[in-house]
Amino acid sequence: MRALRLMNWKSEPELVEVPKPTPGPGEVVIRIGGAGACHSDLHLMHDFVDGSLPWNPPFTLGHENAGWVDSIGTGVTSVREGDAVAVYGPWGCGKCSRCRLGIETLCEDPVLAPVPGGGGGLGLDGGMAEYMLIPSERFLVPLPANLDPLVAAPLTDAALTPFHAVRRSWTKMTPEATVVVIGVGGLGHMAVQIIKATTAARVIAIDPKPTALALALEVGADETLQPDDQTVKIIREMTHGHGADVVLDFVGAESTLKLAMASARTLGDVTLVGIAGGAVPFSFFSQGYEVSLQTTYWGSRPELVEVLNLASRGLIHSEHTRYSLADAAEAYVDLAAGNVRGRAVVVP
Numbered sequence: 001m002r003a004l005r006l007m008n009w010k011s012e013p014e015l016v017e018v019p020k021p022t023p024g025p026g027e028v029v030i031r032i033g034g035a036g037a038c039h040s041d042l043h044l045m046h047d048f049v050d051g052s053l054p055w056n057p058p059f060t061l062g063h064e065n066a067g068w069v070d071s072i073g074t075g076v077t078s079v080r081e082g083d084a085v086a087v088y089g090p091w092g093c094g095k096c097s098r099c100r101l102g103i104e105t106l107c108e109d110p111v112l113a114p115v116p117g118g119g120g121g122l123g124l125d126g127g128m129a130e131y132m133l134i135p136s137e138r139f140l141v142p143l144p145a146n147l148d149p150l151v152a153a154p155l156t157d158a159a160l161t162p163f164h165a166v167r168r169s170w171t172k173m174t175p176e177a178t179v180v181v182i183g184v185g186g187l188g189h190m191a192v193q194i195i196k197a198t199t200a201a202r203v204i205a206i207d208p209k210p211t212a213l214a215l216a217l218e219v220g221a222d223e224t225l226q227p228d229d230q231t232v233k234i235i236r237e238m239t240h241g242h243g244a245d246v247v248l249d250f251v252g253a254e255s256t257l258k259l260a261m262a263s264a265r266t267l268g269d270v271t272l273v274g275i276a277g278g279a280v281p282f283s284f285f286s287q288g289y290e291v292s293l294q295t296t297y298w299g300s301r302p303e304l305v306e307v308l309n310l311a312s313r314g315l316i317h318s319e320h321t322r323y324s325l326a327d328a329a330e331a332y333v334d335l336a337a338g339n340v341r342g343r344a345v346v347v348p
């Protein structure tokens, strides 16, 4: 079969011929129906060297996957051949207290995981191929009947990550609350929809690009702002001087974090999702009283079930541009150039 593989750090991926995997005991092979191309894959290609991560190339790219069960190993009982499934991407040990809750992103015994701190497309072979080996049936979530793998694949990261971030602050997203979403890209535009679908809070979306703000309005944002030196003041005016109850920063640059901290209401949450690497000072008086600053990373398996449910009911929707496996390398070129509408999804 064909697979798009990262052969070395600091290199472009190559479309190569590899053997079709066969499932061992407890394992499942799926036929890929969609594999999302993610910005973090560009980091894999360009930014890491030996020793940066607990694993190294070569491996097949693609950590946002869905498809159909092709074959099952002995002992697999929860799925059958032909079942439509989404792949829960972060693969932990399955036994520690975090994994037992389905929070395999935060596995506390990663040396016992299929690969420490990774998964399919992250150290092990991912879904940019015709077939993919899944090391355990617990990484498979059944797809609701009306959800195509092409649509579901990018939701496993691009929707799961903002869903987890929103869920952590749900109790603060009351009907009278204001939530600020900074950065309306692939994750931010899902965040707006998730907030509107699961809470009654007001959403203010912030992005320098007019097209991003138009998209934010299209998917349900109540107000949009292009950031400038007046933005904090405007947010305060929009909130009777209080500030935002929750600020989700999908960029994570110094400037966006500063904006987030200055916009937060007392008792508010500032959640850093984006990995631009910015930093801000954090001291007793550097923000309003009792403002919490937190990071988030990907999401849990139960949350993926909820994300797929929202999508199957039409409450959240992810735009996508379809690429063939032969054009998969092109998808990353377009992604790097900012030329993809919605998520680039590879369909073998």
Ligand SMILES: [Zn+2]
Pocket (backbone or CB within 6 Å): 038, 039, 040, 041, 063, 064, 157, 158
């Ligand atoms: Zn991703």
Ligand SMILES: [Zn+2]
Pocket (backbone or CB within 6 Å): 092, 093, 094, 095, 096, 097, 098, 099, 104, 106, 107, 108, 109, 110
């Ligand atoms: Zn674990």
